[in-house]
Amino acid sequence: MLKFTKMDGAGNDFVIIDNRDLNVSLDKDIVAKLCDRHRGIGADGFMAVESSQENGDYRMRYYNSDGNEAEMCGNGARCFARFVYNLKDHENKTIRIETVAGMITAEIFENDVQIMLSNPFDLKLNIPVQINGQPELIHFINTGVPHAIMVVDELDSINIKKIGSAIRHHEVFAPEGTNANFQKKDSLNTLSIRTYERGVEDETLACGTGIVANALIHDQLNDISPPVFVNVQGGDTLKVCWAKENDSYKNVTLTGPAEIVFEGKINV
Secondary structure (H helix, E strand, C coil): CEEEEEEEECCEEEEEEECCCCCCCCCHHHHHHHHCCCCCCCCCEEEEEECCCCCCCEEEEEEECCCCEECCCHHHHHHHHHHHHHCCCCCCCEEEEEECCEEEEEEECCCEEEEECCCCEEEEEEEEEEECCEEEEEEEEECCCEEEEEECCCCCCCCHHHHHHHHHCCHHHCCCCCEEEEEEEEECCEEEEEEEECCCCEEECCCHHHHHHHHHHHHHHHCCCCCEEEECCCCCEEEEEEEEECCEEEEEEEEEECEEEEEEEECC
């Protein structure tokens, strides 16, 4: 019998467990079953809390809904921070979280959670690709996980599943693949986006590292000052801030909601 918590981060939903005693053996099939929306709890991703091995407060193990472990997840990290803060192990509202992508720092506010990500890398602009027989320019940056971004004039009519899948599996991004984002500029400091997530293999209502990636690519293309506010399909608006030296970013933060939906137990 597995005790779990269901959490929501701007429409990105997660199942999270406290596994600091390592009593739960996590394999791909179990995680995929728990995330299944028909035969399990249902979630975009699964997280396990473990003890940090690198001087963090906690270690975050993150799995996509297909059961494969991933480097990290921005909205997941914000939910993770809210969850571990509620464990009441400490009163500190600043929490250091060890991830595969590096150490990140979270700060707990009354309604929101802010995370500071590891420094983004592998920035590439104007990559020429053929997508379903059409020439396109794609931008790319890794904000803990890889993100490809296409700037569009409007979002509603895009076939996210078809085009997003084609970008996600494109040979340019092989062998790991990439998340695929579609970005519409609303104003100088406001964007609306849609995201096709690798590992979920479909559109999600939000993607934290994708939100950050879109904001930084927007800065590259328009040379703006932070913050950037990003509207996601789930209806929330999240804030991205950063410091920049030439084209290198540091102190990148993402701020938005992270809420507990319900708690329960399930047979595994």
